[in-house]
């Protein structure tokens with residue numbers, strides 16, 4: 001298994017959920033201490049500290065997984081960044097950063113993993129967002145949302161392209177999940193806590209989600225029992241996207 005962005009939030013929960021089942025997991029991210037916290041000396045983890053947008057990163061990730069485990073069953077394209085900005089104030093550098101991390105890097109990583117995934121009849125799980133599903137608008141998040149709409153399209157298209165190789169491609173679209181991502185987007189802890197509180201009445205389930213509730217689905221979608229599921233974008237959002 002490979003989980004990008006495995007040092008925090010949904011990536012950490014997913015990596016631990018796989019490892020707890022006995023799967024061997026390579027967690028990838030830029031921050032060594034968060035990756036080590038995910039691994040917690042668990043024998044099933046390997047850590048690779050790098051920026052997924054760096055030249056040569058896809059090759060290093062795939063080579064490391066094959067060297068350590070001899071196979072790749074699942075690739076979880078989870079790492080992403082979000083830089084809220086209205087169009088009127090948009091900064092070209094922040095556009096490029098978001099597209100590089102959220103879109104270009106998973107494209108190249110998945111491309112480099114094809115042969116290994118074909119050998120195992122493996123699964124690619126892309127992280128989308130329920131915030132950009134359907135005909136929704138999302139003021140201030142146009143570039144992030146566009147990168148996630150693109151992930152949905154890649155998911156469907158790769159599912160068809162890679163089906164002859166026995167590779168499935170699915171996406172999970174989380175709703176509002178309490179991961180601390182808002183703080184990494186620039187909010188203070190107080191602002192992020194207020195945002196989570198304000199979201200509750202807009203979610204039919206009446207609460208925000210937790211990372212384990214997303215990780216559970218990622219693990220399920222990677223199981224052999226899900227063999228007839230490909231190209232699907234699964235919303236896991238307490239009903240927010242249909243309310």
Ligand SMILES: NC(=O)c1ccc[n+]([C@@H]2O[C@H](COP(=O)([O-])OP(=O)(O)OC[C@H]3O[C@@H](n4cnc5c(N)ncnc54)[C@H](OP(=O)(O)O)[C@@H]3O)[C@@H](O)[C@H]2O)c1
Pocket residue numbers: 004005006007008009010011028029030031034050051052053077078079080081101127128129130131173174175176177178179180181184
């Ligand atoms: N939380 C939500 O409410 C929510 C809702 C919908 C969708 N999602 C999606 O779910 C996924 C996980 O989100 P999250 O909430 O768990 O966010 P998060 O905690 O901020 O996790 C993102 C991870 O990506 C890593 N990362 C960022 N840039 C990277 C780079 N250039 N190279 C390598 N790693 C990089 C970060 O680690 P380093 O900074 O250490 O590299 C971090 O561990 C994302 O795709 C996000 O868009 C989240």
